[in-house]
Amino acid sequence: MVSQSSDESDWREAQTDVMRLVESGNFPAAISYLEAGKDAVTVSANYIRFAQSLYKERKDVSRMLDAARRGIAYSLDAAARNELEVTAARLKENAKTIAFNAAANCWPGWGDDVIIEPTHLIEAVDLAGQCLRLVEELKLGNIRLGRAYWLIGALALARGLGGDADEAFEHAQSAFHAEGAHASELMVQGYRALSRMHQPRSQDLGAVEFGVVRQRLQEDGSKEALFYLQQLTTADRLLWPSTPATA
Numbered sequence: 001m002v003s004q005s006s007d008e009s010d011w012r013e014a015q016t017d018v019m020r021l022v023e024s025g026n027f028p029a030a031i032s033y034l035e036a037g038k039d040a041v042t043v044s045a046n047y048i049r050f051a052q053s054l055y056k057e058r059k060d061v062s063r064m065l066d067a068a069r070r071g072i073a074y075s076l077d078a079a080a081r082n083e084l085e086v087t088a089a090r091l092k093e094n095a096k097t098i099a100f101n102a103a104a105n106c107w108p109g110w111g112d113d114v115i116i117e118p119t120h121l122i123e124a125v126d127l128a129g130q131c132l133r134l135v136e137e138l139k140l141g142n143i144r145l146g147r148a149y150w151l152i153g154a155l156a157l158a159r160g161l162g163g164d165a166d167e168a169f170e171h172a173q174s175a176f177h178a179e180g181a182h183a184s185e186l187m188v189q190g191y192r193a194l195s196r197m198h199q200p201r202s203q204d205l206g207a208v209e210f211g212v213v214r215q216r217l218q219e220d221g222s223k224e225a226l227f228y229l230q231q232l233t234t235a236d237r238l239l240w241p242s243t244p245a246t247a
Contacts, residue, residue: 010042011049018050019057027063031070040078041087044094047071051098055105059114065123068102071095072130089138096134100151103127107154109235121159128152143184146175150188158239162195169195183220187228189213194232198240210236 014034021030034050035043051071054064075095079088106124108116132148134140153168169192176185190213196206210232217229 099131142179
């Protein structure tokens with residue numbers, strides 16, 4: 001099996017040529033270059049970095065999604081053909097990572113300098129579902145299960161589907177609670193409160209809950225908790241720009 005450091009070294013060597021092909025408008029050639037002459041695990045790992053480069057460096061959400069779909073298909077196909085269980089699992093986990101990253105990048109609550117179209121959100125929902133299925137199949141544990149459900153809920157929230165969001169957030173909260181991940185559990189409670197704040201029948205209750213969660217995250221004081229506090233504040237401001245952000 002190729003080590004993580006070897007994967008990173010291979011990507012650094014390939015990155016310039018691959019991104020040059022993308023810049024020239026020859027995306028199929030970039031894909032061919034990425035897949036040529038390497039073992040499947042290395043190619044799969046390179047797809048993780050390729051999709052992220054398209055997002056972070058080019059701010060190209062559509063191409064990122066194209067690369068993610070191709071990378072997931074490649075990884076799962078290679079896993080199905082591989083006789084070594086540990087290698088097949090590595091390939092499936094890479095596919096999970098590609099799916100999670102690409103779907104999360106389509107969530108408009110980060111404040112990143114990208115344009116997220118409604119069609120991007122729809123594609124992201126499918127990727128988030130693939131991520132969840134792989135987390136469950138590979139039995140990757142409650143933390144990753146909670147993150148997968150959070151992502152499904154966040155995308156539903158961005159699409160205005162409050163009921164679907166709350167259902168997914170409930171699963172996420174249960175998974176984090178089972179793992180004793182206190183800050184992550186509070187973060188999900190915050191998102192559930194945000195959802196309620198923007199539903200007519202539960203606005204006041206949601207606002208109270210949101211304030212309580214923010215206070216508890218502040219009191220926690222850990223780096224993770226403070227990151228979640230900032231994340232929730234940013235999401236509140238960006239997802240509903242016509243209303244003032246919660247203080």
